[in-house]
Amino acid sequence: MTHPEFLDALVCPTTHTALTIADDGKSLTSQDGVTYEVGDTGIVNMLYPKELLPGDAHEQYLYDQAFLRYDRGVSWVFETLDHSDEAATRQFMISLMDLKPGMTALEVGAGTGKDSALILEKVKPGGTAVLSDLSPNMLKLAQDKLNTAEVNVHYFLGNGSYLPFKDDTFDAVFHFGGINTFSERKKAFDELTRVVRPGGKVVVGDESIAPWMRSQPTYQTLLKANPLFRAEVPMEDVPANVENFKLHYIFGNAFYVMEYTVRENAPEIDIDLPIPGKDFVDNWRLRAEKANDTMSESENE
Numbered sequence: 030m031t032h033p034e035f036l037d038a039l040v041c042p043t044t045h046t047a048l049t050i051a052d053d054g055k056s057l058t059s060q061d062g063v064t065y066e067v068g069d070t071g072i073v074n075m076l077y078p079k080e081l082l083p084g085d086a087h088e089q090y091l092y093d094q095a096f097l098r099y100d101r102g103v104s105w106v107f108e109t110l111d112h113s114d115e116a117a118t119r120q121f122m123i124s125l126m127d128l129k130p131g132m133t134a135l136e137v138g139a140g141t142g143k144d145s146a147l148i149l150e151k152v153k154p155g156g157t158a159v160l161s162d163l164s165p166n167m168l169k170l171a172q173d174k175l176n177t178a179e180v181n182v183h184y185f186l187g188n189g190s191y192l193p194f195k196d197d198t199f200d201a202v203f204h205f206g207g208i209n210t211f212s213e214r215k216k217a218f219d220e221l222t223r224v225v226r227p228g229g230k231v232v233v234g235d236e237s238i239a240p241w242m243r244s245q246p247t248y249q250t251l252l253k254a255n256p257l258f259r260a261e262v263p264m265e266d267v268p269a270n271v272e273n274f275k276l277h278y279i280f281g282n283a284f285y286v287m288e289y290t291v292r293e294n295a296p297e298i299d300i301d302l303p304i305p306g307k308d309f310v311d312n313w314r315l316r317a318e319k320a321n322d323t324m325s326e327s328e329n330e
């Protein structure tokens with residue numbers, strides 16, 4: 030995907046309708062008159078809403094301040110967690126995307142590009158990586174660092190809960206490290222899934238200490254020191270149209286990473302299929318109705 034093709038692929042982050050590209054290629058305008066600017070280094074500002082919700086604005090501010098310290102700080106975190114091999118764990122997470130040369134991948138919350146570098150390696154030669162973040166400073170650092178030989182790389186500033194792409198645009202999508210604090214987390218899961226083609230992969234991870242470790246003294250210290258470790262794995266946010274869901278604990282069982290394959294539709298449950306070989310009709314619907322009757326009988330007692 031070339032830069033003009035990338036601009037062409039961008040749509041309105043809420044209605045997913047086409048944008049009009051200015052003749053000089055420096056801005057895109059939606060049907061309702063909202064303009065998105067293309068920066069000097071090619072990073073397109075697709076942030077939505079224009080005035081971020083307070084939690085997202087706060088995260089953007091924090092990362093914009095911390096971008097120069099970020100790489101060192103995050104490596105220290107992983108060193109404290111079971112002396113984890115950060116590079117090997119990041120390789121493991123990216124391997125879950127099942128990327129192949131020539132594929133098209135999206136990363137949301139790419140930060141300074143630590144995982145992006147591995148995504149680029151997987152899709153080259155000839156593939157495309159689209160990298161995005163909420164923080165201009167983090168994403169600019171990623172752009173400065175990454176080696177883009179033999180691969181197409183495009184950047185946009187974006188909110189993971191409002192992705193500016195049509196359905197089924199990507200072979201795989203990746204996010205690591207920020208979703209705990211997204212103001213609209215459920216919407217982000219819907220968006221990450223929507224833009225992946227059926228059969229493609231979604232891989233998402235963040236802090237969450239495994240339940241069986243939470244009573245250990247050193248983990249209790251972590252839980253006190255950083256409330257983000259108390260987050261639960263957001264299983265309830267996973268959309269219905271997925272299969273082969275797997276959950277892994279990584280970095281000393283203090284982070285999770287989930288992977289799933291996108292399906293065209295949600296699984297179908299046939300609640301009316303009769304159980305064979307019975308001399309009366311029996312199926313899930315009748316069993317549920319019977320359970321209801323039994324419940325209301327016991328409530329009336």
Ligand SMILES: C[S@@+](CC[C@H](N)C(=O)[O-])C[C@H]1O[C@@H](n2cnc3c(N)ncnc32)[C@H](O)[C@@H]1O
Nearest residue numbers: 092138139140143163164167188189205206207
């Ligand atoms: C802990 S960093 C992780 C960066 C990178 N994925 C890594 O593993 O090093 C979290 C990143 O998520 C970004 N972020 C936070 N909220 C976001 C949102 N609503 N949409 C997109 N990115 C967001 C932050 O700007 C930050 O760069």
